[in-house]
Amino acid sequence: xxxxxxxxxxxxxxxxxxxxxxxxxxxxxxxxxxxxxxxxxxxxxxxxxxxxxxxxxxxxxxxxxxxxxxxxxxxxxxxxxxxxxxxxxxxxxxxxxxxxxxxxxxxxxxxxxxxxxxxxxxxxxxxxxxxxxxxxxxxxxxxxxxxxxxxxxxxxxxxxxxxxxxxxx
Numbered sequence: 001x002x003x004x005x006x007x008x009x010x011x012x013x014x015x016x017x018x019x020x021x022x023x024x025x026x027x028x029x030x031x032x033x034x035x036x037x038x039x040x041x042x043x044x045x046x047x048x049x050x051x052x053x054x055x056x057x058x059x060x061x062x063x064x065x066x067x068x069x070x071x072x073x074x075x076x077x078x079x080x081x082x083x084x085x086x087x088x089x090x091x092x093x094x095x096x097x098x099x100x101x102x103x104x105x106x107x108x109x110x111x112x113x114x115x116x117x118x119x120x121x122x123x124x125x126x127x128x129x130x131x132x133x134x135x136x137x138x139x140x141x142x143x144x145x146x147x148x149x150x151x152x153x154x155x156x157x158x159x160x161x162x163x164x165x166x167x168x169x
Contacts, residue, residue, distance in 0.1 A: 011048045014059055019044070022063050029071060039074060043067040073114075080109045115165040119158055126151055127158035 019040060026036035043066050056062050084106060088096060097105065116124055122144075129135045129143065130151075137155070141148045 007048065010055070011044060014047070014056070014063070015044050018059055018063055021060065022067060025064070026067060026071070035074070039067060039070050042070050046070065076113055076117075077106075077110050080113060081106055084109060115162055118165065119161055123154045123157050123161075126154040130155060 022043060023033075023036055023040045026039050027033050030036050030039070043063060046066055084102070088102075116127070119127065126140055126144070129140045130137070135143065137148050137151045140146075140151045144151075
């Protein structure tokens with residue numbers, strides 16, 4: 001959806017009125033001005049690209065919500081990156097992936113994480129038990145204290161969600 005001139009003006013006004021406030025809030029949360037500046041910029045870019053910017057009754061509440069979601073994604077990415085780097089840290093240098101390969105893996109992990117976050121927690125747990133731990137439906141059923149039918153329905157939801165995320169709805 002193209003960005004309209006009116007939405008650009010609204011975001012520009014939102015930016016001029018609240019950027020300094022948002023930057024300071026994010027700096028306090030992150031403890032780092034450079035990361036705060038990046039996330040503040042990402043916040044306004046997200047609002048502009050959503051093309052849903054309209055007159056807001058509570059602009060700071062809206063900015064806080066968008067920025068908090070972006071910050072959560074940032075922290076999840078950092079956690080994934082740390083976990084991946086920890087997992088490969090024991091490898092000998094010759095077997096260690098190149099920086100380019102590391103970046104590709106981190107991008108893939110981030111995309112997978114984003115898809116899985118779209119699942120309800122119990123569906124995600126069932127899906128991960130099946131796909132990562134290799135448990136059968138009866139094993140999952142027993143471990144979680146639910147029926148096999150519940151596990152099957154959760155897996156259908158998870159597969160549908162993953163399919164939609166990859167191929168569009």
